[in-house]
Amino acid sequence: MGDTVFRAADALLLLSFGGPERPEDVMPFLENVTRGRGVPRARLDAVAQHYLHFGGVSPINALNRDIIAAVTAELASAGLDLPVYFGNRNWHPMVEDTVARMAADGVRSALVFPTSAWGGYSGCLQYHEDIARARAAFDDGAPELVKLRQYFDHPLLIEAFADAIRAAQRQLPADRRAGARLVFTAHSIPVSADAAAGPPPDGGRLYSRQVAEAARLCAAATGFTDHDLVWQSRSGPPQVPWLEPDIVDHLDDLAAKGVDAVIVCPVGFVSDHLEVVWDLDNEAAQKAAELGMAFARAATPGTDPRFATLVVELISEHLSATEPRRLGGVPGYGCTRNGASCAPGCCAAPRRPSPGN
Known part of the structure; x- marks a missing residue:
């Protein structure tokens, strides 16, 4: 597992995929997800019906807010004073807007917890790209952002x-x-x-x-x-x-x-x-x-109390540079600051990336 480059943080950013929360958001959301991939309109219309079957509301944002509430409580129990922010790749709250708010709040360095446990493009590198894109909106003063490690075998x-x-x-x-x-x-x-x-x-x-x-x-x-x-x-x-x-x-x-x-x-x-x-x-x-x-x-x-404990353990592991707890034998990687890759070649980008997790 690769080394990280800083051990300080004054916030946590939960970074996720995003999802619509009303019917009129469904098609713009799907267009965001598939931009540049050449997905036919008929396919978007078919997937839109999946969302509309549930009233045009994806459960993902509400579930992520529940995770944030649980992590916030767990951080307090662990004596870690870290406010938790929420940003998405494909729908509101967009990560660019969240990072701007973090900067306005005076956040200088933050850890990033992705709602994907995996390596690969969609599971890891695309989150680095999200971080880099959000920081690129600043001429200067963007918070330092470090994505926490892959946790598939925690x-x-x-x-x-x-x-x-x-x-x-x-x-x-x-x-x-x-x-x-x-x-x-x-x-x-x-x-x-x-x-x-x-x-x-x-x-x-x-x-x-x-x-x-x-x-x-x-x-x-x-x-x-x-x-x-x-x-x-x-x-x-x-x-x-x-x-x-x-x-x-x-x-x-x-x-x-x-x-x-x-x-x-x-x-x-x-x-x-x-x-x-x-x-x-x-x-x-x-x-x-x-x-x-x-x-x-x-x-x-995500709704299991142990998941919030896992998030806080990853934070503590990073801040104290302790050995990660892992059960498996397949490689897993840590990450570096501000959108850099986990390790050379770890998460190569395909020509047409998949939607992700």
Whole structure:
């Protein structure tokens, strides 16, 4: 894990993806997300219907505000006097506006917690680009900003997911629990983007390897000797290969093998935002019902009290330069100031980046 460059901070910025909070925001939000990617208007219209199904409101901003409230309380308990700010990449509060407010409030240096645990372009480098873009709005006086490290294998994250898997298993009919198949999902990305992510000497597939490692750790923590890793939420032109199989297609395959119960854990997501709710609680759950398959979806960790503890632990680890707590063997990286990359080649940008987590 790479070294960081300063150990002082007087604020925390929670940096996330963003989402609409009223129907009239849906299409402008989607245009922000897909700008420069050549996504057809018909695809945007189709995705817009997912949001409009829930009244045009994505749950992500409200969930992030809940995380901020929990982190604020945890910081106070830990004796850390850090105000917490909230900024987004794609919708209000935009990170540029938040960093301007931080500067006006006198913030000189801040740590940045991203709502993505991963490496790769969408999971890491794009957050550095957000930081750099927000700071570029200043001639001078922009706060120093340091993105906290990747945390995909932090013990508290794995514990929270493990307990959520156990709770989901209990939701299944009693006679199907023992034979239920454990299936992990994460956001799909283009195969080319995944292949490009990872520094020497073991470069390539950093994102998918980290996701696979987190899934392995969660399965081991819950006593499952076998599990599947599949993907969801792909977008972009159909001729571009993305990570597969898709969760819905995989349910068909499981049914063909006689599986009659499934536990789905969205290990790639911090919160139950719209892609989790639509792709899993609607599309995947409906497919399982059509197949006569019992279906239970594990909760994401953002609402678990341990998640706020994890955030504060990452802050304390950075400020005191202590050794990070990690369970896995796949590389994870720390980051440097003001939008610089984690490590050379860690998170290469693809030609057409995916929407992210």
